[in-house]
Amino acid sequence: MISVGIDAGAATTKVLLFQDGEIMGYRIASTAFDFVTAAGKMFEAILASCNIGKKEVGNVYATGYGRNSISFADKSISEITAHARGVSFLFPEVRGIIDVGGQDSKVIAIEDGKVVEFLMNDKCAAGTGKFLEYTAKALEVPINDLGELALASRHPAGITSMCTVFAESEVISLRARGITKEDIAAGLIAGIAQRVAVMAKRMGLKEDVAFVGGVAKNGGMRAALEKELGVTLYVPFEPQITGALGAAIAAQGNR
């Protein structure tokens, strides 16, 4: 059976095609204002690239913040369930998930592929990709370089403000004091890693923890989080697609 998962996230939209226990293809794009049309186009593009007709698709499941607006989806499920199923498919041994996305972060505890507890931070930009985006801008470095920069730091700067707006002004004052970009980047990343790690520790996540979401692509962030938690994190080959993957797996029907 062929199924499709659509993760209409706040920052990016992901579409994934799944068939017979395999990922056939996926697409990732920035969430546009008209994200429903955009998701529809991604859906058609992926079908075309895999040479599959619309009629051959069994079910389409949507997840993410825009999940209830995807009119061509058969059903929607929460991101929590979607990530749990997607990550469990990739790493069956995993018992905890840390997802840091563009505008929220969440921590999920799983047992036998089933969610048993979760925590979300979606009220504050601190601890999300947005925080990195803003502070990278203040540092005048591309967001993708922030992690590498941080890894080169020898004396990470202490960033006291975890408010995204005020962290920006703190970065500027640190630069005025002559602190290097590397040390500031490391300070910023350590700050957000600490914030996310507190959520994971609250839930008692210890071993076999996966790190997913767009921010998991950031090597410096991954290293900082591993240091905070004292574990090696499982990171999928493409950390942004686990929600769409989980939705596609759920769309297969069997648990």
Add this chain to the structure above:
Amino acid sequence: MPSSLQSLDFFQDSYELRIAQLKEERGKGIKIVGTFCLYVPDEIIFAAGADRIVLCGGKADTISVAEQSLPRNICPLIKSSFGAVVDAYCGGNLACSHVPLVDVVVAEATCDGKKKMYEILPDYLPTYVLDLPQKPGSPEALDYFLSELRKFGKFMERLTGNVVSNDALKREIGSANETRRLLHRLFELRRRDPPPIRGSEVLRVMQKQFFLSPDQFRQGVSRLCDEMKHATPDTRTGPRIMISGCPMAAGNTKVADIIEQKGGVIVVEESCTGTRSFWDLVDEDADPWKALAERYLEIPCACMTPNDQRVARIVDLAKQYDVRGVVYYTLQFCHAYNIERLRVQKALKKEKIPLLAIESDYGDSDLEQIGIRVDAFMEMIA
């Protein structure tokens, strides 16, 4: 969806009726007491020949008025209530029309936010504060609370010019117990699977408990129970949910509504607008003052320490009502209930009952964020 229960209309239509009644009473010189909390015994107010209405605010409208005087980061119930009083006594039109009908507020020393708000309230309304011991388990605490109740009785006597006699008190205890027994009957019916009434409907009834006169309220609940006995049960088969935590004052049904939209079946509420208001009865055979003191100190509010009785009550209710999950509701910035969550969660975990914590104010900005949590929780316990 259960077939709409017609006796619920009474509660919806009761507002104007009650306002007319209060106005008439005022015309006759009967004093109207405004209250904010279950710890203030109705029995003493009625025994003194006064009437009472609850002033707890559940609406966002008056919050900006309150924020002109109070800090922004305190609970929305305090802000909404205070804002309503300020607005009503400064000639505004935001507060509900019952607020200006109050002669005096009888407040209580519960949480810090309320205590400090009650210090500002006298600028607008005469305010009497009933003190409470914070460690209610000891004989000394009971003696102290008993003396506080007697003082409060004297205050009511001065206010009304009537004597609070033991006979009058016993009569009112009987009346209040009758209400409590009736509510037990209502909640007993909700143990059915599926229950014959929605949780949000019960909440709207409970929000009227201290607003209507005891007679009016009992009449409504009694009719409702009779109708429920023969009602077509709800055919939805969503997971049975218990709400536990802060009060949901009239106007605030946000979280209950979301839970039901997402398919949850709310069967019981451990809150001031739920079991806490009626679960324990007053001993009708004992000395009325002592019996009142004993019963009211049993109210399991998070301002008490250690609040073991609440933790035990929650676990007990979760089992009695056969719930699949507990939604722990905290008003934003309510530290007492927010901190107590950890103990509740641990106790429920032992019984393998999952808990979802939701902290929210009276605004609409987090509807989607609460929705996603409730969605995920429903999927988790399905």
